[in-house]
Amino acid sequence: MVGGPKNATTPPLNTHKLLHRATFNRLYMAVYTVALLSLLYHHIHTLLNSPSTTSFIFTLLLLLSDLVLAFSWLCTQAFHFRPIRRHEFIENLETMIVKQAKEFPAVDIFICTADPYKEPPIGTVNTALSVMAYDYLPEKISVYVSDDGGSQATLFAFMEAAKFARYWLPFCRENNVVERCPEAYFNGSFYGSSSPDALKMKTMYESMKGRVENAVESGKIEEEHIDDNEEMQEAFAKWTDNFTRQVHPTIIQVLLANTKDRDVSGKLMPNLIYVSREKSKMHPHHFKAGALNALVRVSATMTNAPIVLTLDCDTYSNDPQTIKRALCYFFDPEIRSTTAYVQFPQIFRGLNKGDIYFCEHKRLFQINPLGMDGLLGPNYVGTGCFFQRRAFFGCPSSFIQPELPELSPNYVVKKPIGSVEILELAHRVAACSYENHNAWGIKLGFRYGSLVEDYYTGYRMQCEGWRSIFCSPKRSAFLGDSPVTLIDLLSQCKRWTNGLLDVLFSRYSTITFGFQKMGLLMSFAYTYYAIWPILCIALTIYAFIPQLALLKGISTFPQISDPRFLLYVFLFIGANGKDLLDFHLENGTFERWWNSQRMWMICGLSSFLFGCIDYTLSSLGISVRGFDLTSKVQDDELSKRYDQGTFEFGVASPMFVPMTMAAIINVASFVMGSIGLFRSGIRNMEGLILQILLSGFVVINCWPVYEAMVFRSDNGRMSTKITLIAAFLTSIMCLLAY
Numbered sequence: 001m002v003g004g005p006k007n008a009t010t011p012p013l014n015t016h017k018l019l020h021r022a023t024f025n026r027l028y029m030a031v032y033t034v035a036l037l038s039l040l041y042h043h044i045h046t047l048l049n050s051p052s053t054t055s056f057i058f059t060l061l062l063l064l065s066d067l068v069l070a071f072s073w074l075c076t077q078a079f080h081f082r083p084i085r086r087h088e089f090i091e092n093l094e095t096m097i098v099k100q101a102k103e104f105p106a107v108d109i110f111i112c113t114a115d116p117y118k119e120p121p122i123g124t125v126n127t128a129l130s131v132m133a134y135d136y137l138p139e140k141i142s143v144y145v146s147d148d149g150g151s152q153a154t155l156f157a158f159m160e161a162a163k164f165a166r167y168w169l170p171f172c173r174e175n176n177v178v179e180r181c182p183e184a185y186f187n188g189s190f191y192g193s194s195s196p197d198a199l200k201m202k203t204m205y206e207s208m209k210g211r212v213e214n215a216v217e218s219g220k221i222e223e224e225h226i227d228d229n230e231e232m233q234e235a236f237a238k239w240t241d242n243f244t245r246q247v248h249p250t251i252i253q254v255l256l257a258n259t260k261d262r263d264v265s266g267k268l269m270p271n272l273i274y275v276s277r278e279k280s281k282m283h284p285h286h287f288k289a290g291a292l293n294a295l296v297r298v299s300a301t302m303t304n305a306p307i308v309l310t311l312d313c314d315t316y317s318n319d320p321q322t323i324k325r326a327l328c329y330f331f332d333p334e335i336r337s338t339t340a341y342v343q344f345p346q347i348f349r350g351l352n353k354g355d356i357y358f359c360e361h362k363r364l365f366q367i368n369p370l371g372m373d374g375l376l377g378p379n380y381v382g383t384g385c386f387f388q389r390r391a392f393f394g395c396p397s398s399f400i401q402p403e404l405p406e407l408s409p410n411y412v413v414k415k416p417i418g419s420v421e422i423l424e425l426a427h428r429v430a431a432c433s434y435e436n437h438n439a440w441g442i443k444l445g446f447r448y449g450s451l452v453e454d455y456y457t458g459y460r461m462q463c464e465g466w467r468s469i470f471c472s473p474k475r476s477a478f479l480g481d482s483p484v485t486l487i488d489l490l491s492q493c494k495r496w497t498n499g500l501l502d503v504l505f506s507r508y509s510t511i512t513f514g515f516q517k518m519g520l521l522m523s524f525a526y527t528y529y530a531i532w533p534i535l536c537i538a539l540t541i542y543a544f545i546p547q548l549a550l551l552k553g554i555s556t557f558p559q560i561s562d563p564r565f566l567l568y569v570f571l572f573i574g575a576n577g578k579d580l581l582d583f584h585l586e587n588g589t590f591e592r593w594w595n596s597q598r599m600w601m602i603c604g605l606s607s608f609l610f611g612c613i614d615y616t617l618s619s620l621g622i623s624v625r626g627f628d629l630t631s632k633v634q635d636d637e638l639s640k641r642y643d644q645g646t647f648e649f650g651v652a653s654p655m656f657v658p659m660t661m662a663a664i665i666n667v668a669s670f671v672m673g674s675i676g677l678f679r680s681g682i683r684n685m686e687g688l689i690l691q692i693l694l695s696g697f698v699v700i701n702c703w704p705v706y707e708a709m710v711f712r713s714d715n716g717r718m719s720t721k722i723t724l725i726a727a728f729l730t731s732i733m734c735l736l737a738y
């Protein structure tokens, strides 16, 4: 399929093709469905013929967990039914469609940051510089930085960035630099330290970095840096004594304006605007969704570009062509009016070879979107996503007029961004009370009500009839940071779990509402994520029940001689083999795949489980939930262990308890089972073989846990407290089972 202006003389802008694997996938689906149905039939049969109450309970639990797993499997089929891959023809866009640089549309780029300590401002600055330097007419770009941390250091960092950009932008252009994120460039292979220009740039960058880091560390801005700049003095004066992160006025500072600021080569520069929306304890701020909506409005008053790119502070641009690549879709008349967003995959840098914590989330960010792209389009993942502004204002067929005409996507801004009127309006729309009594977050903009605002917003937009595009070029368009400690990853997944449950149990549930609005397959795709947390039921049961039964000598699976034994083997190998194949087809390695399935089990016993508990507690009004930021700071010792591929259990988190319990009980049941096998021979143990194999499999997966409990002495070892608590709880569990 080729997309683009449909006219014999105009060349295409994009194309897509169905992946060959689709046919095999469908065949596999059919066979596996039959196997699953026979498994469920077998369970019900066993349940009805249970010899004792204990075995009845064990079978019931296994039936429950297999139902959960089967439903989850069913949902994933949406990703394999019609996977497609796209390709863009940027050259056609440049040569045939938009002939002059000034005919390209303006683009507003939003960058969110929320804490100068967890998200060092120099990182955010790097992200901003990488996009200001896009291969695009600079004056068409406006970068808006949302600082939810309300930090002077961040504003100061951007003052510095504005100065540095005057040199950096022409340097990138003149030297055809591909890595336009300074930190990545100076640390990468492209950096030719022999060139005097590059060396000069590096010195300049390092000295800026030093000043920014000092400002963060000291927590205040040295007078000498701003004493010649009245406007900045005025801005910093807003940080009065009673200014806190949670309570402070709006601060909007135009640091570069495309009408007057020029770089050292004399070219105009992009707009660069710092925004810290007003906060007060009286008004909910809705975390990142709230920040983004403030930016949608503030940017509307200042530039109102038809295209908006949302980025997290930790996602920098890795390819200067990316805006044009995204435009290959927004310029395609066939899909333009219905495409809400073009999502690029989240790709991470700095992962260790085996990606021990599976931070890559390859299925979530790279494999599954191919499948959704062949249906109605991928989910929004919060960063690296181009929207058309119109998508924030109602469905494709019915436009919702915002309360102020100036916020409407077709409003043309007539005054320069620094003018008094514009600034006044911008402050007004960034006020914390602005959203009282209007539709922001409900029908307009990014949607409120879930901690995974990205997933929820994309979902609601697709329910409204918008489509989306997955654009995954060879050279990653963006590179991001991922958590590098186990607890950070688990907390991140726990936050996601919480947010997903918000959606699952809302009136917009993916199962009911999603099905009505988008049909079965799309509803499955979204539901697959929404029920992530529920998997904790299945994973917990599988981690403990067959093992407890094995210790008691009760058989929970068929004997080797029973044909149903093969059914289990087929289901296990079939699911894992297919998954490994999908991984391999998207350039995944076996090691990373192995680690991914290990992390799935770990998350099941930690993030998912604790996420469900947290969600329940907060639904009952017992606790309040927040958006725990992922730390983007690297500690040397931690990084070293991470690079070596060693698991980090250093903090005594309750989230480690259930997995440690599972590690203990599995090794116990595996050892006891093996001894039994050795003593009485396979024949007498036939009914317990699968349980022994299962324990063995879990034991192999738990290897890092045993190491951390027993063999290690570094700071990343499991704290004795956690080991003791886990051992204590496991013994109680065994006692209860007896």
Ligand SMILES: O=c1ccn([C@@H]2O[C@H](COP(=O)(O)OP(=O)(O)O[C@H]3O[C@H](CO)[C@@H](O)[C@H](O)[C@H]3O)[C@@H](O)[C@H]2O)c(=O)[nH]1
Residues within 6 Å of the ligand: 112, 113, 114, 115, 119, 146, 148, 286, 287, 288, 291, 311, 312, 313, 314, 381, 382, 383, 451, 452, 453, 454, 492, 495, 496, 499, 627, 628, 629, 630, 631
């Ligand atoms: O009150 C808040 C909280 C967070 N953020 C920003 O949100 C972004 C994502 O936060 P991070 O801690 O990096 O979370 P991750 O789990 O890494 O992010 C993933 O999950 C989030 C939803 O939970 C999405 O918003 C992100 O885009 C997606 O990459 C960061 O830029 C933050 O600065 C805010 O602006 N305001």
Ligand SMILES: [Mn+2]
Residues within 6 Å of the ligand: 312, 314, 481, 630
């Ligand atoms: Mn992040």
